[in-house]
Amino acid sequence: MAGAVNNLGSIERPGSTGIQSVEIGASLLRALAQAKGSLTLTALAGAAGMPPGKAHKYLASFVRSGLVAQNEIGGRYDLGPFALELGLAAMRRIAVMDIAQAALDDLRDQLGTTVSMAVWANHGPTIVRWAETPDIMSLTIRIGTVMPLLTSSFGRVFAAFLDRRLTQVSMQAEIADPAGLAARAGLRGLADVDALLGEFRAHRMAVAVNLVDSGRAALAAPVFDHNDRIVAAIAVIGIQGRLDVAWDGKPARELAAAVEKLSQRLGARPNPVALHP
Numbered sequence: 001m002a003g004a005v006n007n008l009g010s011i012e013r014p015g016s017t018g019i020q021s022v023e024i025g026a027s028l029l030r031a032l033a034q035a036k037g038s039l040t041l042t043a044l045a046g047a048a049g050m051p052p053g054k055a056h057k058y059l060a061s062f063v064r065s066g067l068v069a070q071n072e073i074g075g076r077y078d079l080g081p082f083a084l085e086l087g088l089a090a091m092r093r094i095a096v097m098d099i100a101q102a103a104l105d106d107l108r109d110q111l112g113t114t115v116s117m118a119v120w121a122n123h124g125p126t127i128v129r130w131a132e133t134p135d136i137m138s139l140t141i142r143i144g145t146v147m148p149l150l151t152s153s154f155g156r157v158f159a160a161f162l163d164r165r166l167t168q169v170s171m172q173a174e175i176a177d178p179a180g181l182a183a184r185a186g187l188r189g190l191a192d193v194d195a196l197l198g199e200f201r202a203h204r205m206a207v208a209v210n211l212v213d214s215g216r217a218a219l220a221a222p223v224f225d226h227n228d229r230i231v232a233a234i235a236v237i238g239i240q241g242r243l244d245v246a247w248d249g250k251p252a253r254e255l256a257a258a259v260e261k262l263s264q265r266l267g268a269r270p271n272p273v274a275l276h277p
Helices: 020-034 041-048 052-065 081-092 096-111 153-161 164-176 190-203 250-265
Strands: 068-070 077-079 114-121 124-131 206-209 216-224 230-239
Touching: 020 041, 020 052, 020 068, 020 077, 020 081, 041 052, 052 068, 096 114, 096 124, 096 230, 096 250, 114 153, 124 153, 153 164, 153 190, 153 206, 153 216, 153 230, 164 190, 216 250, 230 250
Parallel strands: none
Antiparallel strands: 068 077, 114 124, 114 230, 206 216, 216 230
């Protein structure tokens, strides 16, 4: 197994001897990262599992390095500017396209159904990843397919969470077609659309049944980045009547947990309900 290269040019193996004090000090940084706000010395030391006197010595070095900041009033500790710089640099190196496939494969294996991912491109939700099962693949849907905004589960997620300025033109065009899928779905004006999207926002998930493809059902949920902006949507796709599309069903719960884990890897704020439905 490959390891990291140290400053002497040799490879650091996972089991090689390191600097124990660095590993001990990291527990303080981890405690600050998991806290909802700044902490007193006593609270921080307790969270890290070390005596306050010992914690104070580590914190003094962290403050000088910029990893930790100490408030002038009250003396509470919080993550410092260098910690923020490291975090942003790490997030910039992570792209949802690079990390999503394993999540799609896991979700497919858990649910036994096809899973797909779309991003907003080409003026619409564009499919970029698949985790297939043989019984649900469609010859009409391939990588690069752009899905409808108001009648596909992918489109509905982006319509619910993307800036309306990016979706307005497509939304109005689909509503304006009296013979289109939107009209057949009962969406005849923006009031109908806004009511539907409000429900999807409340559940952080969208559903589409028997719309784009006859007999097809799908649940989709958004993936957010460190700016809490939607960067992708993941859908669980099955056969109408066989895929449970209830908000509290197993597919919805597993999908919510999967997109939450991806979002947190991209730096989004935690949504505890998704991880513990």
